[in-house]
């Protein structure tokens with residue numbers, strides 16, 4: 028795991044990391060990946076992915092269920108105009 | 124280099140909003156035009172701890188679309204997370220499908236009526252995903268508003284291989300796709316409402332080249348004509364750019380129908396790193412052979428099969444076949460009338476012409492009669508009365524109107540109104556003699572070789588018989604009397 032990989036992932040996650048944090052995360056990611064490499068070494072040719080999850084079909088029928096009252100929907104929202112969420116204008120969206 | 128040294132390479136992504144009652148992963152209603160943020164719950168708001176549960180009907184609809192497009196079906200399909208940040212996406216990821224979509228490796232063939240007849244446009248994949256909310260850019264220059272009613276609405280995405288080369292070919296593909304989808308009953312397929320959205324990926328390359336050029340994706344296209352115009356513009360723009368020494372940037376561009384141009388939206392480079400991974404909250408979806416058979420058996424006749432039946436088996440002219448292909452109610456009446464024994468080529472113009480006119484007239488005066496609800500047996504009987512000479516075409520139209528108004532059978536109306544055509548020469552004799560007596564000039568003219576003069580005499584006979592005389596017979600009898608032939 029390179030420091031540049033961490034920088035890229037951090038930027039996709041909108042995280043500003045200090046140089047010290049970048050170095051520390053690079054080491055920690057390398058440790059985590061090492062654990063997965065150990066798991067990868069196990070022979071799983073006979074085990075399908077589904078075998079690890081519940082076999083029953085957890086689907087729902089197409090039926091309408093109750094929705095949240097508007098007050099609850101907007102309750103934890105830092106900015107709204109009484110019915111809608113307000114967000115900063117998307118500056119790189121030059122179209123429309 | 125000239126434009127003909129270049130070739131366009133286009134693939135198309137279509138998003139189809141499914142006509143379900145509830146959303147893809149929660150029970151919120153799917154409805155257009157509700158007050159903002161009233162159709163939401165903890166799942167589609169992405170509140171912590173809320174878990175998605177897939178809508179079984181949406182899955183059946185997606186498989187139905189895949190089968191109709193000739194796709195193979197992954198018997199074990201899977202949902203994945205597509206990660207990106209945008210204010211209309213509350214979870215910070217969209218639940219979509221990556222390497223196990225419901226359908227893959229299908230094709231749609233362009234119809235015999237297209238200039239590109241027989242072209243097979245390969246379908247790479249048909250997958251299911253959830254829609255985003257709506258981000259609205261109001262007048263405020265610093266803020267946008269978000270309505271999450273649409274968030275979580277089930278969408279089927281249909282992706283072609285880059286098999287299209289021409290703007291008209293793209294147009295024909297979209298029309299045939301729209302027709303095929305509209306037969307499935309899985310969506311209202313309404314472009315203006317955004318139920319069907321088309322996004323072409325456009326690139327160009329020098330003719331003969333095998334590798335693909337850099338592509339741009341065009342959005343904001345709410346009619347097939349816009350797709351065609353935008354593609355033409357984009358191809359020209361890219362060729363000019365390359366020929367003047369520049370290079371195409373991979374980006375999303377927005378079509379502006381007013382200026383007839385595309386403009387860059389957001390550059391894709393980093394936004395395109397979606398870091399897909401399997402959705403851990405949803406088990407893989409397995410579909411049994413029995414379930415697939417059940418969905419297959421509900422598919423019904425495809426537009427392609429119906430077109431072949433009308434044009435090739437029944438020999439209809441393409442303008443009639445086309446009306447039936449796009450009007451299921453008319454097609455149903457047509458099929459039922461043919462099943463009653465009526466001649467297909469004779470029925471078609473009655474439905475496309477006369478019934479359509481009755482339909483329009485009734486719509487104009489706000490009458491509630493559904494003319495297409497006429498009993499197929501009645502329509503078949505009416506045509507039989509024309510075929511055996513009982514009714515002239517003009518009187519048959521009158522009977523048709525009466526059948527629609529009263530719901531009575533054609534035979535009953537012919538009897539009540541005494542409309543049966545006079546088809547015996549003897550019965551016509553008095554009227555023929557009266558016409559000859561009343562029009563000596565016309566008779567002279569006919570004897571002198573002016574054949575057209577017979578019109579006046581035929582008209583006279585039709586008037587005295589109130590239109591019930593068989594015109595062919597009147598013509599023949601008049602000639603026999605006057606010319607002795």
Ligand SMILES: [Zn+2]
Pocket residue numbers: 146149150151162163164165166167168275
């Ligand atoms: Zn919901």
